[in-house]
Amino acid sequence: MVKANKYLLILLVTVTTYVLFEYYRPKPIDWSPTYENDDKIPFGTQALFELLPGVMQQSAVKTVRLPVYNFLTETKLPNRSNYIVVCRDFNIDRNDQRLLLRYVQRGNNALISAYDLPDSLGAVLGFKADVKEPTQADTTLRQNFVNLQLRTPTGYNFFHDDGRNFLSIKKSANITVLGRNARQEPVFIRLQYGKGQFFIHNLPLAFTNYYVLDAKTSDYAFKALSYLPALPTYWDEYQKQGRFDEDQQSILRYVRSQPALNWAYYLVVFGLILYAIFAGKRTQRIIPVIEPPKNTSLDFVKTVGQLYFQQGDHDNLARKKIQYFLAELRERYGLNTNSLDKEFTETLARKSGTSLQETAELVRLLRDTQKSISLSEYDLLTLNKAIENFKSELRLSRF
Incomplete structure (x- = not known):
C-alpha cells in the first residue's frame, strides 16, 4: 500500500510539473492575419478597435456579427452612421450588396479595407481590385496619401505586404484617389454614391496591431479613418468570425435554446446511461473470426x-x-x-x-x-x- 501511494505521488508530481511547464513557457508568436477585433496577435485589430471610439468621438463602437443584409434590415439605425469592414476577403451576395448600396445612397458612409473585393460591387462603383504577377512582388514598396496635409516625406512601408495589390479605376467624376503606392497606383479611393460615400482601401494589413502600434506607421490608420465623419460607427466582424461568438458556436446551441428539445436531449442522455448500466453486458459469446489457411x-x-x-x-x-x-x-x-x-x-x-x-x-x-x-x-x-x-x-x- 505504501508503494502504491509512493508511485501515485510520483505520477501526480510529474503531471503537475508538465502542466505548469506548458502553461508558463513562452508561446510562439502567431503571425496569422486574422484581422479580428479581439485578437492581440500582430495581425489582429484589437488595438485599432479599442482606440476607434476616441477617433469617431463616440462612447462606443458597436460590433456587427450579422450579414450585411440582416444587419441593415433588422437593426434600427440612426439617421447617419459609418460602417467599417477590415478583412482579407470581402464576401457579399447580391442581397447584401443591394442593401449596402442603398445604405450609402441614403447618406451613410462605408469604409471597406480588403485585398479581395467583389467584382459586382466594383462594376457598380467604377473600380476593380487588381493584383500583379508574383514576379512583381515588392515588400519595400511605400504607400502615401495624396492629401499634402496627410502625406509624409518618406511614405509608409508595410513590409509584410508584398505590394502586388492595387485598384484600377474607371474614368468617373465621383471617384477621388486618396492614397497611392510608389508605382503611383491607387490603393485608397473615395466614391460618392448618392448622399453618402464609399471608402475603398486595398491594404487591410495597415489597420492591424503590428502597424498601428509601430511608431513608424501608427498614424497611417488614423489618417485614413479621418476621412469618416464623427458619427455612430459599426464595425463588421461577421466577415472574419461569423455570426456567433465562441460560446454560441456549439452544435447543440439550437437544441438547448428550445425547451422541448432540451428536455428530449436530457432524456436521451439519461436513457443511454441507464442502458449502459443495465443492458451493457455482453449477452452472447463473441464468435471468433477464423481466417482460411493461406498458401504462402x-x-x-x-x-x-x-x-x-x-x-x-x-x-x-x-x-x-x-x-x-x-x-x-x-x-x-x-x-x-x-x-x-x-x-x-x-x-x-x-x-x-x-x-x-x-x-x-x-x-x-x-x-x-x-x-x-x-x-x-x-x-x-x-x-x-x-x-x-x-x-x-x-x-x-x-x-
Missing part, C-alpha cells in the same frame, strides 16, 4: 527472388532459375536434362507442342547461360523473358 509458398518464392535481385546476385539467381525450370520439365515431360543437345530439343518441342525453332532458341540460351562464368542483370532479364514466353506458349497450346 508463392509469396515465399517471390520474396526470395526479390532478395536475390535486390542484392545484385544475378548469376546465382539465373542458375537457380534454370535449375527449377529443368526440374519442371523433368517432372512434366519425363525428359533427361543432363545433356541439352539436339535430341533433347526435338523431344521437348514435340512433347510441349511448341515450334522447333523457338524451342531450339530457348535451349541454346539455357546452354550458354550454364557455360557462362558470370551473368549480368541483362542476362538474367533475357533468360527470365525467354522462359516466361515458353510457358505462355504452353498455356496457349492447351486451348
